[in-house]
Amino acid sequence: MKHRSLAELTRLLEQSPPVAPFHLENVRKNARQPYAATLMEAIQQEAARGVAEGPMPQLPWSLQRLYDETGDRTGYERHRFARRRRLVALAMSALVDGGPERGRREVLEALAGMLWSVCDEYTWSVPAHATYAQAHGRTLETCVDPFSCETAHTLAEVVFLLAGRLPAPVVERVRANVSRRVLDPLYADPRPWPWESARTAWAAVCGGAAGMAALLLEDDPALLAAGIDRSLRALDTFLSGLAADGGCAAGIGHWAYGFDYFTHFTEALRARTGIDLFAERPLACLAAEFPAAVALGADRYPSFAGSPGSHALSPGLLTRLHERCGVRLPPITAIPEFGSDHCHLWALTRDLAWTDPAVLNSAPSMGTTWLPELGWLTDRRLAADGLAVAFAAKGGHNGEPYNHNDLGQFILSAGGEQLLADIGPGEYATGFLDPHHSAARLHPSAEAHSVPVVDGHPQRAGRNAAARVVEQRTTGQSAYLELDLSSAYEGGAEIRRRFEWRADGHLTLTDFFTGAKRAREVFMSRLRPELDTGVARWRGTYGVAELRYRHRCWRPAVEELEVTDHLGRPGTVYRLRLDTRGAVPKRAVFELVLARNRAATSSVRDG
Incomplete structure (x- = not known):
């Protein structure tokens, strides 16, 4: 320089x-x-x-x-x-x-x-x-x-x-x-x-x-x-x-x-x-x-x-x-x-x-990008039926600029619409830049992200709350990322999150818990989920995201939350909570699949 x-x-x-x-x-x-x-x-x-x-x-x-x-x-x-x-x-x-x-x-x-x-x-x-x-x-x-x-x-x-x-x-x-x-x-x-x-x-x-x-x-x-x-x-x-x-x-x-x-x-x-x-x-x-x-x-x-x-x-x-x-x-x-x-x-x-x-009107490139210093993984694909699907996940730390407490957060989108979403920034009102704002306001808090709550503790803020990359690898048709999130949680439990993403729009999400007495999994969306036994579905304009989980281990509940965005415009988001029914499983597996919404328009959306 x-x-x-x-x-x-x-x-x-x-x-x-x-x-x-x-x-x-x-x-x-x-x-x-x-x-x-x-x-x-x-x-x-x-x-x-x-x-x-x-x-x-x-x-x-x-x-x-x-x-x-x-x-x-x-x-x-x-x-x-x-x-x-x-x-x-x-x-x-x-x-x-x-x-x-x-x-x-x-x-x-x-x-x-x-x-x-x-x-x-x-x-x-x-x-x-x-x-x-x-x-x-x-x-x-x-x-x-x-x-x-x-x-x-x-x-x-x-x-x-x-x-x-x-x-x-x-x-x-x-x-x-x-x-x-x-x-x-x-x-x-x-x-x-x-x-x-x-x-x-x-x-x-x-x-x-x-x-x-x-x-x-x-x-x-x-x-x-x-x-x-x-x-x-x-x-x-x-x-x-x-x-x-x-x-x-x-x-x-x-x-x-x-x-x-x-x-x-x-x-x-x-x-x-x-x-x-x-x-x-x-x-x-x-x-x-x-x-x-x-x-x-x-x-x-x-x-x-x-x-x-x-x-x-x-x-x-x-x-x-x-x-x-x-x-x-x-x-x-x-x-x-x-x-x-x-x-x-x-x-x-x-x-x-x-x-x-x-x-102008250039086409998106397909494939996987891993930014190791930032800790972001992104992948863009065209499914067999022509639907554009995308996956993004992040590590990093909870002391970043405009910080959200969001280690292990992920996004699934179809046709350019986030089905499993990061709801983004909220309204810039009094105190939003306060170093402690991430716990007091919804948007930057861990409770507004698709990350676990462990023994009643959401993720904490601070540079020391950092995701350690255990392993990351990419092939032509898949991407793998495993993060150790333990430093973001109080109480001493060990928490690891693994993402296994396939080019056909299939994500296997696995959370590993050691020493936790209770846990809550959270899935955020701007779409209201449809619940069935062991299944949740989010139907978007072009695609559907389906979540499968072990019903006997997790008790589902849906919350409707009124929010305002960066410009003060009102909106609604939905938080699917899965609370443990008994002992916390050492290995909790969640299968998420993206597919075309057959009930919607048949036109192909390139995202």
Whole structure:
């Protein structure tokens, strides 16, 4: 890993003026392509509303205080993200529009008003992040966090790309606010922000977004060099949080969030200075393979830890990673719709600037992937009847970023739908990042995962609660993983879990108990199980998962649980509990088989 001196950075930055982060003509050309039609239609509709309605309402105190009073983030953030949606739509329309002159003037006028309005906001952060500002001895107004850095990056690129087309007072105010709210509190103050040592996506987002804004707006090469040096250190912190095999323990959503900004900054820095982080940081290209390694189907990924099971990755990002690192691509269906990212990030510009249409509608690769450092096993197959089936299991430890207590957790999916599920992250409400939250909240707790409860003890949190890999092997038609989970449980019992997965969609799950007096097996799903003697079935849209167990050993019961997801949307999950009727068997075997749902549609789903 190469580190450059401030003198060398200053020299490189002095030699080259600010440059556009992408070729604007590519954006304009690709915006007219059929694959971008849905995206651009939604953008132009939102821009038209912006022209017709004028400035959006500001974010009032009544919403600002809501989080402190109730712990609810969504009230404030819903309105804030709607304002970013309007900003991005107007800016994109102004960049690509080739309509009548009057229409272009109206869009630019509405955009100027929106830029001015964003500068009127009390904070570019959110109330839930006030603790980060307080820890740094600052107010929320100058809190440097992902949201404020994303806003600074968006505004910097908009005024740079539309140079000469926006009113000078608006541009001057944008530049002043980007400096006052983000660049100065980060680069002119030597005190570190908490995220600079956090080894999560935040380091890449904040370091990358702030760095891109500085590359466009900071005129002093020495000050810029010091800032870029700090951003580079933040990006290295992000990379240090990845496993040595390139895996991201927080899941695909956090990988995408961090890698978006890592890559965008890397390309912006390379365009101006020639510095190539992909060439100098080998782990970056290794981590670029992560989506292809763990994909369970089209836009489907393991929903372990803090990530959802469905995630539409940026085809622009993946195209660029393929070009720069030569990595395999996961299946990509299309450019994501406008609004698929609820934060409405400016990163969507890269989908138009970088996407190679040849990568769209690519087929998923079949076979097994084992990431030994991360402890994830994934397998994708087409069954004999054409149904796409997939299996994923994890080891790791219970002190991971956005941790869930989930050693030995597994997923079974058919046709892209999780039948035995990981329910993913819950709502980001008060205390969700507290180190003890995993025991107090459902989603991150062991009770929300398909893992045993032993002698009344669910798995505990902490780095010392770690799965030891006893054995892992793979053949062309099967995958085997055995984990020792004993360190995750109190009471001294020994617990091992063995997965034997076959390409025909058959999983033999075996739990070994030594010294346990009672045990509970748990199977989680978003589908209500149908129970018969010694049998449970989960019927999905395309597939059915059938579980067979020894009825005389296990007493079944089904719980219906109301939950809310990351965005506060309500839902229902079902927990099948199997409690021991008597002595705990030393070897408990459960057979799970995936098959097509013959009662449903006969169309083949590729997942």
